[in-house]
Amino acid sequence: MQMGLESPDFQVYRGSEPPRFVSQAELECAKVLDYYGIPWEYEPRTFVLEEDEDGRVLEAFTPDFYLPEQDLYVELTVMKQSLVTRKNRKLRKLRARYPDVKVKLFYKRDLERLAQHFHLDLAS
Amino acid sequence: MYLSAEELAARVRELGAEIGRDYAGAEPLLVGSLKASFVFLADLSRAMPIVHGLDFVELAGYGSAQMGGHEQIRVLKDLDVDVRDRDVVVVEDVVDTGLTLNYLVRTLELRSPRTIAAATLLDRPYRRLVDDLPVRYVGFVVPDELFVGYGFDLDERWRQLPDLRLLRLS
Numbered sequence: 156m157q158m159g160l161e162s163p164d165f166q167v168y169r170g171s172e173p174p175r176f177v178s179q180a181e182l183e184c185a186k187v188l189d190y191y192g193i194p195w196e197y198e199p200r201t202f203v204l205e206e207d208e209d210g211r212v213l214e215a216f217t218p219d220f221y222l223p224e225q226d227l228y229v230e231l232t233v234m235k236q237s238l239v240t241r242k243n244r245k246l247r248k249l250r251a252r253y254p255d256v257k258v259k260l261f262y263k264r265d266l267e268r269l270a271q272h273f274h275l276d277l278a279s
Numbered sequence: 280m281y282l283s284a285e286e287l288a289a290r291v292r293e294l295g296a297e298i299g300r301d302y303a304g305a306e307p308l309l310v311g312s313l314k315a316s317f318v319f320l321a322d323l324s325r326a327m328p329i330v331h332g333l334d335f336v337e338l339a340g341y342g343s344a345q346m347g348g349h350e351q352i353r354v355l356k357d358l359d360v361d362v363r364d365r366d367v368v369v370v371e372d373v374v375d376t377g378l379t380l381n382y383l384v385r386t387l388e389l390r391s392p393r394t395i396a397a398a399t400l401l402d403r404p405y406r407r408l409v410d411d412l413p414v415r416y417v418g419f420v421v422p423d424e425l426f427v428g429y430g431f432d433l434d435e436r437w438r439q440l441p442d443l444r445l446l447r448l449s
Contacts, residue, residue: 166351190341190352191378192385193409225409264423265376265406269341 165189169223170196180233181219184261187269188220196221200228202256204248216245218258228258233266282419284441287400287429290418291319294398295326298368298416306330307366309398312383313337313356315372315438318430319400319418323370332365334358338379352382367392368416372430373401377409384413401426 166189168174174197176182181197188195199221205214218228230246232239239260246258298307306329311320313335324333337356367387374380380397387395398416403423425448427433428440437444 163350186350187341187378190350191382192352193378193381222408227408227410229408259408261376261408262406262423268375269378 167194169194184231194224202249229261231261233263280442281445282443291322292326294416295323299328305366307368308332309368309370311335311370315430316370320370334360362390362392364393367395369397371399374399375403375406377407377412381409
């Protein structure tokens with residue numbers, strides 16, 4: 156766990172190593188999934204999106220969460236719309252290269268709705 | 280305004296008739312998930328032309344005062360009636376990620392109802408994280424916006440408005 160972030164005792168975390176969140180928003184998302192009893196893993200897989208002709212990785216993408224019961228990767232975003240657009244572009248690339256992989260963006264607003272209020276401070 | 284009282288009433292009447300047809304000869308139990316669904320549930324119940332039961336549950340939402348520091352979801356108000364061998368229709372105000380409905384359905388399934396389905400006034404299927412939900416009756420598929428009125432609130436205000444209004448936060 157990164158300095159400054161609390162380390163809850165997660166109930167339905169399915170990873171083998173303790174998660175090392177890089178932001179408060181990721182921690183909050185993990186707590187939400189845990190709260191609702193949805194088994195989750197943290198960054199279990201990196202997807203290569205682009206390689207050069209020698210096979211060197213030019214672009215890769217590691218979704219924040221994987222929900223094994225849903226077989227779904229989740230990328231959390233609390234960014235402004237322009238950066239969300241960039242993430243969406245990565246997701247489109249991922250879907251094109253890995254058509255069998257399910258991946259979705261999880262927005263700050265989704266977290267806020269689950270928290271039943273609209274003033275969550277998820278800046279990180 | 281997003282949906283007028285008349286538009287809401289017309290769609291709820293259609294849903295009530297549809298549920299009435301699907302459960303003809305049965306006596307389903309409508310289970311309202313408090314609190315925002317109470318207006319929809321009241322109208323839906325009166326739009327159903329068959330005998331049915333009513334009950335309510337309330338779950339502590341994540342981050343709410345009622346959560347009280349608990350790290351696992353808990354039931355604030357449980358059902359008063361036994362659902363064993365009953366046809367249960369969970370009535371929701373809105374389904375988006377599906378996390379809350381998923382928990383509720385899994386909890387009710389442990390009590391051995393005969394069937395379980397869900398009716399929701401609003402749906403955001405494109406926000407779903409949990410897909411295998413028994414959402415059978417949908418009032419309106421809505422955009423990713425905030426709404427108040429017809430039971431929906433912001434900090435407990437505006438639930439009483441008869442229509443559904445878009446809320447823009449500054």
